[in-house]
Amino acid sequence: MSNQKYFAARAALIAAALGAFSIGLPSAAAEKPSQKAQANAAEFARGARLWAENCNRCHNMRDPKDYRDEQWRPVIAHMRVRAGLSGDQAHAILRFLQESN
Amino acid sequence: MELSNATFARTLIAAGMLLVLPDSAAIADDGLGLLKREVNELRKELAEVKAELKQQRKQAASKDEVSVVENKVARVERQHGDWKDTNSTLHVAGYADIGYADAQNSTGSFNQARFNPIFHFLYKDLLLLEAEAETGISSTGSTEFNLEYATMDLFLTDNITVFGGKFLSPMGYFRQNLHPSWINKFPSAPIGFGHDGAAPEAGVGAGVRGGFGVGARSQLNYALYIGNGPELASDGSELDGVKSGGFTRDADGKKVIGGRLGIVPIPHLEFGVSAGGGKTSVTKDEGSGTAIVGDAARDYTVLGADFAYQRKQLDLRGEYIQQRVGDASASVAPRGGTWKTWYVQAAYRLLPTKWEGVLRYGDFDSPHDVQDQQQWGVGMNYLFGPNLIAKLGYEFNQGQSGTVADDNRLLLQFSYGF
Numbered sequence: 308m309s310n311q312k313y314f315a316a317r318a319a320l321i322a323a324a325l326g327a328f329s330i331g332l333p334s335a336a337a338e339k340p341s342q343k344a345q346a347n348a349a350e351f352a353r354g355a356r357l358w359a360e361n362c363n364r365c366h367n368m369r370d371p372k373d374y375r376d377e378q379w380r381p382v383i384a385h386m387r388v389r390a391g392l393s394g395d396q397a398h399a400i401l402r403f404l405q406e407s408n
Numbered sequence: 409m410e411l412s413n414a415t416f417a418r419t420l421i422a423a424g425m426l427l428v429l430p431d432s433a434a435i436a437d438d439g440l441g442l443l444k445r446e447v448n449e450l451r452k453e454l455a456e457v458k459a460e461l462k463q464q465r466k467q468a469a470s471k472d473e474v475s476v477v478e479n480k481v482a483r484v485e486r487q488h489g490d491w492k493d494t495n496s497t498l499h500v501a502g503y504a505d506i507g508y509a510d511a512q513n514s515t516g517s518f519n520q521a522r523f524n525p526i527f528h529f530l531y532k533d534l535l536l537l538e539a540e541a542e543t544g545i546s547s548t549g550s551t552e553f554n555l556e557y558a559t560m561d562l563f564l565t566d567n568i569t570v571f572g573g574k575f576l577s578p579m580g581y582f583r584q585n586l587h588p589s590w591i592n593k594f595p596s597a598p599i600g601f602g603h604d605g606a607a608p609e610a611g612v613g614a615g616v617r618g619g620f621g622v623g624a625r626s627q628l629n630y631a632l633y634i635g636n637g638p639e640l641a642s643d644g645s646e647l648d649g650v651k652s653g654g655f656t657r658d659a660d661g662k663k664v665i666g667g668r669l670g671i672v673p674i675p676h677l678e679f680g681v682s683a684g685g686g687k688t689s690v691t692k693d694e695g696s697g698t699a700i701v702g703d704a705a706r707d708y709t710v711l712g713a714d715f716a717y718q719r720k721q722l723d724l725r726g727e728y729i730q731q732r733v734g735d736a737s738a739s740v741a742p743r744g745g746t747w748k749t750w751y752v753q754a755a756y757r758l759l760p761t762k763w764e765g766v767l768r769y770g771d772f773d774s775p776h777d778v779q780d781q782q783q784w785g786v787g788m789n790y791l792f793g794p795n796l797i798a799k800l801g802y803e804f805n806q807g808q809s810g811t812v813a814d815d816n817r818l819l820l821q822f823s824y825g826f
Binding site for chain 1 (some may be wrong): 494495498499501528529533536538561563565566567570571584585586590591617618619620621625627628630631669670672675676678716718791793794795802825
């Protein structure tokens with residue numbers, strides 16, 4: 308992956324896109340997104356921001372595509388310890404990575 | 409398919425009804441003719457529908473075929489679920505590097521071939537076992553093996569992780585967070601941050617660590633531990649150095665307590681302070697290699713401060729750390745001393761290329777003047793990827809003249825964090 312800027316931009320874009328979705332579009336659909344789906348979208352957006360803010364503090368930003376979903380689980384547990392993240396923050400970052408790989 | 413089935417059924421019923429109609433005289437001749445024509449047309453239609461149905465049957469998958477596909481889908485789903493939701497997950501990460509060094513007054517050599525796998529076992533979201541097995545080739549050709557760390561992290565609450573085992577020293581920053589070669593932006597560690605330097609390397613013990621989000625963007629992180637503490641090496645009647653690689657014995661009988669508090673006031677800016685203290689004692693004479701038993705326990709303290717800042721292509725960081733050993737009149741090496749070091753480093757990505765320039769300055773001060781050193785490091789890296797990096801560095805070293813500490817070095821390194 309080319310550079311950190313690209314990552315930050317992609318994260319911001321995804322976050323922005325999700326934000327727009329959860330506020331603006333539901334009326335077009337027959338059913339409103341469930342509360343759970345909205346919570347997931349919010350966590351994803353939060354994860355994207357936390358990832359962009361935290362994951363290049365010590366080393367170059369790693370590509371979400373570096374690992375499969377289940378591989379990110381122990382890696383993020385490892386990074387939670389290293390980076391001193393709360394469980395809640397680590398969980399949001401994990402969701403972001405698992406949905407961006 | 410549904411539609412033609414319905415048509416087919418309707419046609420059948422109509423045909424049946426017509427065929428069983430009574431041959432009554434009441435029906436006029438032309439009426440009969442009409443009926444016959446209609447029956448013939450219906451027969452034709454029926455034949456066509458039959459043919460169409462046959463054709464469709466041919467094209468449609470058989471029940472058996474469908475069930476084979478269904479089974480396959482179920483198997484893939486099961487396998488995928490296996491990956492995702494197991495209680496225990498194993499993952500192997502780590503890093504490997506190769507290198508070349510050419511120092512003044514010595515012959516250049518390919519001086520590095522290391523393979524450091526890190527095993528992660530995650531049990532649910534409760535426990536992480538992290539262990540790094542550092543292996544490398546020594547200058548004499550033997551294989552060196554070092555259990556760099558083997559730590560259990562129990563995620564107790566959202567903000568508290570209890571850990572224990574052998575761990576990289578929670579005091580200071582470089583050893584813990586920056587030493588792997590795919591992370592370190594220069595081919596060598598800053599002076600005083602290697603083995604037997606000023607920065608504590610590892611601990612054996614237990615502790616708590618974690619972090620909190622504070623407000624929208626700020627964070628606090630902490631680590632606090634208790635451990636066996638380091639041991640000392642003497643050289644005759646003088647202290648030679650602090651051995652902080654981690655021991656499963658506690659020769660002086662008194663524990664060391666230490667930790668670090670980190671503050672991230674805004675994203676990409678971090679400050680940390682580290683402190684620790686306890687007792688230590690001499691256990692080895694470095695000159696003769698003999699073990700020393702029952703030497704006097706003496707004070708041991710650690711103090712450190714670190715910062716890191718990233719903005720756009722710039723990565724700026726620095727750290728100060730010192731280990732102080734007190735006097736002990738009853739010891740084989742009575743006089744204490746302080747090992748201290750600091751460095752600052754700036755790395756700059758030359759976007760849009762994959763090149764990165766690095767500049768580093770460090771100053772290491774030990775109780776032995778012969779170990780003292782100042783160093784400028786200038787480097788150029790090529791990033792094949794965020795975790796695949798080729799490094800070229802030049803160290804301008806200043807130490808006591810005539811010692812290796814005074815020899816400049818050219819370094820090449822290629823590192824892969826996997």
